Amino acid sequence: MKVFLLEDDFALNKIITNSLKNRGFFVHNYHDGYKAVEMILNNSYDLFILDLNVIGFDGHQILKIIRKNNKDIPVIIISAQIDIENIQKSYNLGCNDYIKKPFDFEELFLRIQYHVQKLKVTDKFLTNLDNSFSYDLLKQDLYYKQQAIELSIKEKLLMTLLVQNLNKVTSIEMIHEYVWDSKEMEAVSMRSLIHKLKKKLKNGMIINVRGEGYKLIKH
Incomplete structure (x- = not known):
């Protein structure tokens, strides 16, 4: 499974990337929205993990682009923004989950498992x-x-x-x-x-x- 990760915190990006790779995922990780858009438009992914506040195109703008091309791919937002406005906007734009920072990696992995199970390509792993x-x-x-x-x-x-x-x-x-x-x-x-x-x-x-x-x- 190919996972797209957008997270501008280099330390957190590395932790998530390495943790997912250790679980058998293939991860393309990015730190800014400019490169992220370029890669999304030219590649295919099975799941997206997006931070909101990044340089260039922010997480909400990236989410709009994803949903314009595909309505079913799971998108998980990870953000330090805990106000209800940002959470509501994320769901209105089509995210599948919203995880507030800081979080335990096991929580993120459980959410990933849950959404992968719901993918239309399979009813089970x-x-x-x-x-x-x-x-x-x-x-x-x-x-x-x-x-x-x-x-x-x-x-x-x-x-x-x-x-x-x-x-x-x-x-x-x-x-x-x-x-x-x-x-x-x-x-x-x-x-x-x-x-x-x-x-x-x-x-x-x-x-x-x-x-x-x-x-x-x-x-």
Whole structure:
């Protein structure tokens, strides 16, 4: 799962980033609203954590941009602003949660778990792919008969995207955007990544849809 973090306090930003990474999340962290807007417009994320008072575009402006493009992605506001006006404005603009600073990281993680569970892409974290293979969307772990299979970072990102689009075509453009952050890459890199992931799954689970992309089939 890819998490977008906007927090201008460098120490807190580092704590949240490292804590989430230790839980298996992939975190893109930023300290100012200028860079944040640029990244949001050019990349895909599964969850947003936004501070309100940052340089450049503030948290409310960022929230407006997010909701203009997607109504369902969870957005959690973290802020030292505890007045009811800011809280009400945040919810009116479409945030899913508002956590007042200071807070315990475990509280933030519990809120994240709660909102991930409500995502439309899954009714639960563990997705059974057949009688032997399963994938945990929260931990981003692939299992064969309950034994974890080692995945690289890009393999985890690709597997997450394929599971989120289970039995549907995942376009080449979607993979490029999600796994490579739309950065320049050679076509052979994607084919190589697909090939490596196929070898870790049952034959025929990932199929190539010519001219469109790839599909993960539930058996």
